Amino acid sequence: MATGQRLISWWAVALVATVISGCSSGSTPAPDLPSTDPVVTAPIAPLPTGPMTAADITKALSERKFSYSSASRKGTVTYYNDGTFAYQETGKGEGTGLWQASNGKLCEARNPTSFLPKGTPSVCSPITSDGSRMTVGSTQLIPL
Numbered sequence: 066m067a068t069g070q071r072l073i074s075w076w077a078v079a080l081v082a083t084v085i086s087g088c089s090s091g092s093t094p095a096p097d098l099p100s101t102d103p104v105v106t107a108p109i110a111p112l113p114t115g116p117m118t119a120a121d122i123t124k125a126l127s128e129r130k131f132s133y134s135s136a137s138r139k140g141t142v143t144y145y146n147d148g149t150f151a152y153q154e155t156g157k158g159e160g161t162g163l164w165q166a167s168n169g170k171l172c173e174a175r176n177p178t179s180f181l182p183k184g185t186p187s188v189c190s191p192i193t194s195d196g197s198r199m200t201v202g203s204t205q206l207i208p209l
Contacts, residue, residue: 112208114196122166122192125199131206141209154180163187171201 113121126144133142133152140154144164150173151161162175162184172189175181190202199206 112194112196112199114194116169117192117194118168119166122171125194126164126166126171130209131199132209133204133206135202135204138204142206157181166192173201 112125117125127146128144130141130143133140138154140152140157142150142152144150148163148165149161150164151159153159157180158178160175160178160181162173164174165172165187167189169191170189171192172187173185174187175185177184190204192199192201194200197207
């Protein structure tokens, strides 16, 4: 084999070894998050207990994802700092809406969707928490 060919072969072997060693480092790259999921950089605070102010409710819900269930509906919902939320309702589909906290209440309005063509007006329901789950009217919210 000529010197030029040996040099090219050596570089090819070095390149393959570098690629293989990068793959076998044992670290797994983090998957990309869907753009609708909140990015949490600090530990999630525990849910409050007892009477809740608007500030308590906002802190407990903002940038958090919950499973929800009531007698007629279930799915997941994510509340965002800007007063919007996105939800996935089991058997129906995705939707969005607006939320606002007031002392002891959570107000929500759902935007129109294919399964909710007129959306919903803003409805304010009492909100309570036992520290592990929140109850909004007759709906249970459990942090994910």
